[in-house]
Amino acid sequence: MKRNEMADIGEKSFKCQYCERSFTFKCHCKRHEMIHISDKPFKCQYCDKSFNFKSHCKQHEMVHTRGKPFKCQYCDKSFSVKRTCIKHEMIHSGEKPFKCQFCEKCFRRKQSCAQHEMNHTGEKPFKCQHCEKSFSCKKLCKQHEMIHTGEKPFKCQHCDKSFSVKSTCIKHEMIHSEEKPFKCQHCEKSFIIKYNCTRHEMTHTGEKPFKCQHCEKSFSCKKVCKRHEMIHTGEKPFKCQYCEKSFTAKDKCKQHEMIHTGEKPYKCQYCEKGFIEKRNCIQHEMTHTGEKPFKCQYCEKCFRFKISCAQHEMTHTGKKPFKCQHCEKSYSIKRSCIEHEMTHTGEKPFKCQHCEKSFSCKKVCKRHEMIHTGEKPFKSQHCEKSFSCKKVYKRHEMVHTGISSPPVRKELQGRNELNRTILSPQSIKKEFQDDYMQHGTKGQVESYTEAEVKMELNDYNAPEVRPEIYPVAMFRNVFADTGV
Known part of the structure; x- marks a missing residue:
């Protein structure tokens, strides 16, 4: 190679004209720059497809000229590239020729084995050019660097969307083509x-091949089984690089680390907001588009999320598939069943970050923490008021829209319209019943402090009514007739 086409060893003197990346070799730099240029100079001789790289074009042309000459010995599949065929056949034969030096695991590919061994050694040779992070896998490092550069080289053939990961792009394109190549053997789903x-x-089969080593439980998913076993062992192998916290799941650890780095890789297409989790970004984007793709089979209601739709449909069918292990109660929502079971076990896994209190229900814990932070995330669309409770917020909005609310007590009759409409003792009591009858016992309800009750009342923000009108005892009396 010519001197002017290669930098000194370790030096990256060839810089991309379009982004911050730099390269040791000029040819590598040129190949990279093609990603930025929309032009794909290598065109297939037999169809309209074009490619950034010559090797990719040649490989594609084999589909036209030779078809797929390399046939699997075990099934009907065939391939245009011999190497790909050999890798596929290993799935049938179970052959895994590459064994880890440190444990019993074996792998089909040498590269996969080498990457796995780095988990044992802690080696992370691939360093991000833009921050302090390092990776055991070159591919992961490249994907991470695209967060900094904003590079999304893989473009959908059917729309304007582009992606930083090729596999994500391929999955997205299937949405346009409605292609679902993997069909269930037992029903019509694909x-x-x-x-x-x-x-x-x-x-369909009821198969749960992954059994816990410590108890009788079994699982259909290996990943879920491994996470469950960590409950028994107390193992949290994934440690945060920036603090002392550790996690049972790698993805949870990665998400936590983004809190330290400020990294928000998932950006809203419609505004400036960024998100740590992809699902949160998708959910947020629907607030812009108004999209509600999941429609109830029994009525006209539509929902943003499939799970919300499924839960709603159970109100029509009366189905309650989630049964308590300790009593006869059953629930349409799994989370509600789990929270109910905690009333039997006394388990309170959700701990307040600001004090010693703990809760059986995550929602109740979050609402409690707002007492410490003063957070009021629900803002009125019609005025300057904000609320810590979504239900209270919705009732307040009724004042502006003119929708009627529950009746009020005699003592409040004649007060201003806000008080008559919103600050109904019956409605406040109902809030407590809804939240706490579902999740806790009478003792747990009574532990709800006066400060928390005042916060609920203050959220109504009615100037003529003082919080002390409704002492904690009033809320205790709510349960007098329930036998809880």
């Missing part, structure tokens, strides 16, 4: 992703 299909098929 899936974009093979893993999702395999998991679905287990709902």
